[in-house]
Amino acid sequence: MRGAEAATALTGVRAVSSAALGGTAHRIELADGSVVVAKRHDHASAVLAEATGLRWLADAGSVPVPAVRGHDDEWLVADHVTPGSPTATGAEALGRDLAGLHAAGAPAFGAPPPDGPVDAWIGLAPMRNETGADWPSWYAAHRLEPYLRTAADHGHDLRVVGEVCERVDALAGPAEPPARLHGDLWSGNVLWSTGGAWLIDPAAHGGHRETDLAMLHLFGCAHLDRVVAGYEEVAPLADGWRARIPLHQLFPLLVHTVLFGGGYARQTRDAARAALRA
Known part of the structure; x- marks a missing residue:
């Protein structure tokens, strides 16, 4: 068809x-x-x-x-969605809206949307939505480790990510409740219209709110400083959140390593080392 x-x-x-x-x-x-x-x-x-x-x-x-x-x-x-151009005002509104989305919450870390599949996807890659009680152990077990094993099978030496998994409790920062995440919030999934920003192509699940912001920082976003300002106007982020950006970027970087190889393996190692220094 x-x-x-x-x-x-x-x-x-x-x-x-x-x-x-x-x-x-x-x-x-x-x-x-x-x-x-x-x-x-x-x-x-x-x-x-x-x-x-x-x-x-x-x-x-x-x-x-x-x-x-x-x-x-x-x-x-x-x-x-009718296309338009990004503006600083629209970016601030996106930040406030994103804070509201996260505050709507989720039943658990890893929870899929209601009636959604456990075996979901992030772009072209599988993403299993198993639930967990706390974010650090869930993130290591259900986001990092499965892709770390696959990357190793593809010949990538990413042992430093294993070190992050071992120390994730100490690296994760203050505990947060499960947020309702877009889950694949790179700039290509932010559509600017005449009325502001719209989000498309989610990999939605319950997760840590810093993850969506880390994705925006990974591949860039128009007026990103204004997005963050709008977000913190509604829901201030925990101290040290910028230092934790590399930790939250490890999952999408691992996905890209498995799908595309190339420089993503090096970028993954760099992010893991930065996470360990935080």
Whole structure:
């Protein structure tokens, strides 16, 4: 099934035009004048994870996310976000909205969205949402160690990440309650519109609120200093959070190491060493 056919089937409204957006996503105009994005996944669990993640983020009533119009085992159809330009004012609003999202909470660290799969995804990589009672041990056991083993199987020497896992209790900072995370908050998943910033493509789960901010710092974000200012206006971060950024970046860096290799292994080692010095 093509994107236009999927949009028609899942919304009940006839598609009148289709344009590729890149990858497996298509911009579809419907006969009622609305515009949607139809996105195809290779795995049914990835469709379900994204659909339930978007709805869970929307339920927080804080950060704007596209409304899910329908999904099946292959396609997700959601409202299209009209593109715009980032502004300092919009970045501050994003920070405040992100603080509200995190404050909405989660049942446990690693908890998937309601009705979401345990076997979820972060981009093209599997991400298992097993729950844990405390963040440091959960992060080491269910985020770092599985990918560390896979990276070793691929020939990457990342023993220094194992040292981080052994010392994670001392490195994690003050205890925090489970936050409702976007989970894959790199700049490509922040869409700037005329009304501010929207979030797309979540890998939503219960986690540590510093993780989303660390992801923004990893790959950059427009007006990031204003995002942080807006966040701390609503929910000040614990002392030392900037020094813990490398610790929270280890998971996405491990994912990129496994998927793409190259310089990501070196970047992972550098982040692990920085985490140990914090």
